[in-house]
Amino acid sequence: MLSEKVVLFVFFGVFHTTEQASVKISVFYETLCPDSRDFILEQFYPSYKNIGKKFIDIDFVPYGHATEWKENGTWKFTCQHGPEECFGNLYHSCALALNSDKDATTNFVNCSMGGDPSSVKSLEECSKNADISWEDLNNCYKDTEKSSEYLHENGEKTRAVENTKFIPTIVLNDKFDENNQKMALNDFEKLICDSLNNEPEICQKQQIQAEMAHEMTVSLFYKPFGSDSIEFITKQLFPTYKILGNLLKLELVPYPKILGNVKMNETNPIEYYATIIHACAINMYSTEESTEFINCAMTTKDSNFKEDIIECSDESGLNWNDIERCYKTGQYQKLLKQLIYRIEHVDRKIESFPTIILSNKFNKTIQVEAKSNFKSSICEFVLNEPEYCNRDEFTNALKVTIYYESLCPDSVRFIGRQLYPYWNDLVDYIDEMELVPYGKATHIFYQHNVTFNLPAYYEFSCQHGQEECKGNKYQACALAQNKGKYVEVPLIFCIMRNRNPSSFNVVKNCAERYRLDISKLKACCDSIEGDQLLAIKGEKTWELEPNIYFVPTIAFNEKFDRTTQSQSLQDFVAVVCSKIQNKTKPTICDGKQLPLIDY
Incomplete structure (x- = not known):
């Protein structure tokens, strides 16, 4: 009996070890090492954000192939990439030693490696963005005894590893393995997923793709006046549907305000009426x-809804009288009951809008992506056939993103001389225009302070002072009303051409001219x-790689190119x-040649 118990115990012990809650990752790196930079920015950080800190216990060790000796009781160092790297290693060692919040230190390391780890200004900005005290960090570096001791400790950790011939060295669960090292450098996310038996939801992507290879149903649950729903439908869903709609089975489900009761007009009559009109049009x-x-x-306003919706029906070739008859005769009540039933019978409770469900299965990973x-998600998850997504009209869609500041003279000059004067000639050839008023600003978010009963708030710092921060904020609010490219570029030009673009009255006057909701704007x-x-x-600005160094910055199809940037400033x-590809170019393009750029 004793031997049977022993065998049984060992069996369950082995079984238990396969269910691993998290994996410890140790990254041995150097702050100015190109390979370290590439791994952290391209492999580690995206996987960390996708999989989550719940599953990854990260230990950053900045040291690499440095050497050290003691002089007058203090450690001295030489580093593989020179004294500047030692400088960065010391700052990183302090940040990691002083802060137990690994999410904050991970954000700091990623930000720093994406900029210049040997620059005090860059380190300070990254510490603020990661909510790490710059004063404490800077004081730690200046205390040479403390900072050098921290870096020495990292040296001890590095020397304890079996193999650090290549930097970065990646170690799982305190054991170096050559195969893990190779996989980490090439597909870190897969390495983590394999180590966790595909437990994280993101790791189930391939299985989801296989299940969806022949199922192309897209269900969208949305609110007719929800700002997030408006943003998604007008800027994501509809542009994609125009190109790939014949390959999709699309289900649109407007959300009734109060589930379980078809008499909902007491709470918000306009939203109730809009839901009915949407339901009738979808059904008919x-x-x-x-x-x-x-x-x-989705772009109509509360105050002018009836007039705008009639105009939409005419533009879409729908008969308004038929739609209104659906409302007046009470046909809609059956439709609302169907909507309620549909929403209540999704495989997971819908808690936010819009919610996108592919092939009748809710998946958080797919929802986020x-x-x-x-567009990318449809190609990756639903179609699963790259030839559809390589069609000319899809891949040649042109998106322009302009990163600018409200009080930046160069931004004013570009918008006023390069963009707006030719906008009417170009607007139909630019599939998506995104305006991002932020530039070289920084911000910090302060959580609600329960002890002192202080509300949560943001603190912004802008290149041209606090007035610019206000101007950026006003323009962000105006753009949030999602009027589309035909309105947004003229609107921003109207604001920027004024002597004081950061004045609310200036923004208000331009907003009135382009029929924005002023009460919403002011609120x-x-x-x-x-x-x-x-x-x-x-966040959109910080996502651009490399980080912006000049304002305005112009990106095409989410990619920055230095030569294209310089050419755009001269001749947008x-x-x-x-x-412009596979289209007849506008006459304004006749004889146009790209400017020659000398560096």
Whole structure:
């Protein structure tokens, strides 16, 4: 009996070890090592964000192939890439030693490695962005005895590893393995997923793809007046549907305000009425016709809804009298009951809008990726056939992103001399225009302080002072009303051409001219909502690689190129003309040549 118990115990012990809650990752790196930079920025950090800190216990060790000796009681160092690298290693060692929040230190390391780890200004900005005290960090570096001891400890850790011939060295669960090292450098996310038995949701992507290879149903649950729903439908769903719609089975499900009760008009009559109109149009017309109508309807305003919605029906080729008859005769009540039933019978409770469900299965990973880049998700998850996504009209879609500041003279000059004067000639050839008022600003978010009863708030610092921060915020609020490229570029030009673009009255006058909702604009500008929108613009700015060094920065299809940037500042029209493919170019392109750039 004793031997049987022993065998049974060993069996369960082995079984238990395969269920690993998290994996410890030790990254031995150097701050100025190109390979360290590439690994952290391209392999580690994206995987860390995707998989999450719940599953990855990270230990950064900045030292690498440095050497050390003691002089007058203090450690001295030489580093593989010179004294500047020792400088960066010391700062990183202090940041890692002083802060137990690994999410904060990971953000700091990623930010620093993406900039210049040997620059005090860059280190300070990264510490603020990661919510790490710059004063404490800087004082630690200046205390040579303390900072050198921290770096020495990292040296001890590095020397204890079996093999650090190549930097970065990646160690899993305190054991170096050559195969793990190779996989980490090439596909770190797969290494982590394999180590965790594909437990994280993101790791199930391949299985999801296989299940969806022949199933192309896309269900969108949305709110007719929800700002996130408006943003997604007008900027993500509809542009993609125009190109790939014939390959998709699209289901649009507008959300009734109060589930379980079809008499919902007490709470918000306009939203209730809009839901009915959407439901009637979707039920009466083809997917193609109703999708075009919904895209237009999402840009209507509360105050002028009836007039705008009639105009949308005319533009989409729908008969308004038929749609209104659906409302007046009470046909819609059956439709609302169907909507309620549909929403209540999704495989997981819908808690936010829009919610995107592919092939009738909710998956958080797909939801996040689809909201961020619907076109990419459709190609990756639903179609699973690259030839569809390589079609000329898809891959040659042109997106322009302009990163600018409200009080930047160069931004004013570019918008006023390069962009706006030729906008009417180019607007139909630029599939998506994104305006990002932030530039070289920084911001910090302070959580609600329960002890002193202080509300949560943002603190912004801008290149041209606090007035610019206000101007950036006002423009972020105006752009959040999602009026589309035909309105947004003229609107921003209207603001920027004034002597004081950061004045709310200037923004208000231009907003009135282009029929924005002024009450919503003012509420946004006067509240934390505006700060949140500006912070999102900041995150968008920080995502650009490499980090912006000049304002304005112009990116095409989410990619920055130094030569294209210089050419755009000289002749934006010529650059756009050079990127228009498989279309008859506008006459303004006749004779246009790209400027020659001397460096």
